[in-house]
Amino acid sequence: MGFFLRELRIHGRGGQGSVTAAELIAVAAFQGGVYAQAFPAFGVERRGAPVQAFVRFSNEKIRLRSQVYEPDYIIVQDSTLIADINVFAGMKAGGIAIINTEKAGKYSAPEGVSIITIDATKIALEEIGLPITNTALMGAFAAATGEIEFSALENALKERFEGKLATTNIKASQRAYEMIKGGSA
Amino acid sequence: MKEILEGSHAVAEATRLCRPEVIAAYPITPQTHIVEALAQMVADCRLQSEYICVESEFSALSACLGASAAGSRTYSATTSQGLALMFEVCFNVAGMRLPIVMTIANRAMSAPLSIWNDQQDSIALRDSGWIQLYAEDNQEALDLHILAYRVCEDHDILLPAFVCFDGFILTHTYEPVDMPTQEEVDAYLPAFNPYQRLDAKDPISFGMYATPDYYLEFRYENQRAMLRAKDAISKYGALFGEQFGRDYSGLIEGYKLEDAEIALIAMGSICGTIKDAIDEMRADGKKVGLLKIRCYRPFPDEEIASALSHIKTVAVLDKNISLGSKGAVALEVKDALYGSSIDVYDYILGLGGRDIRKKDIKAIVDLAEKGSGDMFYGLREELL
Numbered sequence: 075m076g077f078f079l080r081e082l083r084i085h086g087r088g089g090q091g092s093v094t095a096a097e098l099i100a101v102a103a104f105q106g107g108v109y110a111q112a113f114p115a116f117g118v119e120r121r122g123a124p125v126q127a128f129v130r131f132s133n134e135k136i137r138l139r140s141q142v143y144e145p146d147y148i149i150v151q152d153s154t155l156i157a158d159i160n161v162f163a164g165m166k167a168g169g170i171a172i173i174n175t176e177k178a179g180k181y182s183a184p185e186g187v188s189i190i191t192i193d194a195t196k197i198a199l200e201e202i203g204l205p206i207t208n209t210a211l212m213g214a215f216a217a218a219t220g221e222i223e224f225s226a227l228e229n230a231l232k233e234r235f236e237g238k239l240a241t242t243n244i245k246a247s248q249r250a251y252e253m254i255k256g257g258s259a
Numbered sequence: 260m261k262e263i264l265e266g267s268h269a270v271a272e273a274t275r276l277c278r279p280e281v282i283a284a285y286p287i288t289p290q291t292h293i294v295e296a297l298a299q300m301v302a303d304c305r306l307q308s309e310y311i312c313v314e315s316e317f318s319a320l321s322a323c324l325g326a327s328a329a330g331s332r333t334y335s336a337t338t339s340q341g342l343a344l345m346f347e348v349c350f351n352v353a354g355m356r357l358p359i360v361m362t363i364a365n366r367a368m369s370a371p372l373s374i375w376n377d378q379q380d381s382i383a384l385r386d387s388g389w390i391q392l393y394a395e396d397n398q399e400a401l402d403l404h405i406l407a408y409r410v411c412e413d414h415d416i417l418l419p420a421f422v423c424f425d426g427f428i429l430t431h432t433y434e435p436v437d438m439p440t441q442e443e444v445d446a447y448l449p450a451f452n453p454y455q456r457l458d459a460k461d462p463i464s465f466g467m468y469a470t471p472d473y474y475l476e477f478r479y480e481n482q483r484a485m486l487r488a489k490d491a492i493s494k495y496g497a498l499f500g501e502q503f504g505r506d507y508s509g510l511i512e513g514y515k516l517e518d519a520e521i522a523l524i525a526m527g528s529i530c531g532t533i534k535d536a537i538d539e540m541r542a543d544g545k546k547v548g549l550l551k552i553r554c555y556r557p558f559p560d561e562e563i564a565s566a567l568s569h570i571k572t573v574a575v576l577d578k579n580i581s582l583g584s585k586g587a588v589a590l591e592v593k594d595a596l597y598g599s600s601i602d603v604y605d606y607i608l609g610l611g612g613r614d615i616r617k618k619d620i621k622a623i624v625d626l627a628e629k630g631s632g633d634m635f636y637g638l639r640e641e642l643l
Binding site: 096097100101104109110111113114116136137138139140141 | 263265289374375396427428431432433434435528529530531532534535612614615616617
């Protein structure tokens with residue numbers, strides 16, 4: 075396999091767990107045997123303010139330290155961000171955008187970008203009882219991109235959360251994973 | 260064993276493996292996760308250490324000073340304004356020849372308030388008598404803590420050290436590191452054997468009053484120890500390589516420098532981005548290389564001059580500015596190359612967390628080729 079470096083940018087609002095999502099996706103990718111790097115766009119995070127977090131995946135040691143400007147993948151935790159921010163900025167053709175929304179809208183994504191919508195808020199409310207969508211979207215990311223295995227994601231969630239929180243987050247993640255795998259999102 | 264964790268936690272684990280007997284620190288962004296993790300380790304009995312909660316950074320380093328003088332291996336961590344508040348104590352620690360190791364999670368200085376990264380904080384303490392090591396990634400940050408204790412506690416050295424790693428860019432980044440075992444670190448780093456220590460049964464004094472008849476000689480001895488530290492870092496860096504497989508014998512490190520015509524010089528995490536940019540420029544036929552400065556104090560002047568003897572143009576990337584003069588790294592590179600025909604240009608960049616991309620590195624190489632330098636790079640002209 076030749077050299078690869080792929081990049082994910084997560085858009086969310088403070089409190090939605092975008093940084094945690096980036097970290098756990100990196101942990102899952104590392105378990106799958108690739109080099110991974112996760113970091114936040116270092117802001118003075120406040121609940122509700124737009125935030126970003128990034129993940130890089132490579133088969134070689136990752137040296138690059140700049141933020142992600144030309145992502146292969148994006149995750150949008152809150153579709154209301156799309157009105158204010160060009161979440162698709164710099165996306166590569168062949169890229170995948172995963173958007174949490176009740177109802178798919180018309181998006182001005184660059185040509186060649188696949189859009190996958192999923193009602194992660196509904197899944198989170200039903201499985202976790204809270205509108206914290208990051209774990210459902212991690213499941214959707216695993217299914218849509220194949221960048222991480224679901225079993226590795228499950229392990230990462232078990233390491234991070236305890237007891238009921240682990241169980242419910244894994245369920246939310248798995249439900250989103252299966253929806254995207256089954257094409258029923 | 261390879262594992263993936265946050266940079267701050269990698270440094271906290273490295274510190275734990277060094278078995279500090281006393282830790283005193285005051286939390287400040289972006290250093291906080293390090294000292295939180297250490298406090299948790301002490302609470303969980305994963306680390307047998309006295310963790311002293313203090314009310315300020317001045318007290319943190321003062322507590323470390325006393326503990327080190329009493330013969331304990333001692334650790335602290337800070338950044339930016341916190342380091343500024345330690346200013347007086349930093350000089351005292353170095354003058355008393357106490358081998359304290361302190362992590363600096365590099366951050367910009369106020370005002371205006373910025374929590375983001377540059378290297379102004381540790382650079383401002385360059386004259387304080389502390390060894391200064393800069394890490395490119397979290398593996399190096401972890402390793403340099405273990406190396407620093409080994410160097411500092413050598414009886415021919417007895418100096419304190421900053422281990423500097425870029426705030427947020429490294430502290431808050433998850434990436435894989437190879438974490439040594441306790442047995443491996445114990446085999447490399449023997450227990451602290453103080454050269455002299457405070458003992459009520461055999462009283463001595465540290466840092467006492469020196470009249471004009473004595474002070475000059477104290478400073479001279481301090482400088483001699485700092486210069487001896489070059490060899491000690493090389494020796495223990497090589498030993499580190501033998502034991503852990505990662506060689507730190509060089510105070511500097513070259514990347515594609517042997518046949519380069521243009522050399523970039525930098526410290527810290529920006530070196531990773533530079534290496535990626537160099538690979539792309541090389542593919543386009545540009546002979547560019549990197550000289551990474553891992554050890555800024557003592558300054559590797561002879562090493563730099565010898566590594567650059569074949570180079571025509573040097574671009575120094577400074578994440579600091581000595582206001583009214585130049586970037587602090589460029590100043591000393593110019594001194595190291597005095598008398599040579601090498602053109603040295605300085606670029607002040609990345610201050611207060613301004614992101615640096617591969618295209619910026621390429622643009623700087625273009626500027627240096629045109630003979631344009633000694634400037635702030637990346638200014639937003641519309642704000643001026």
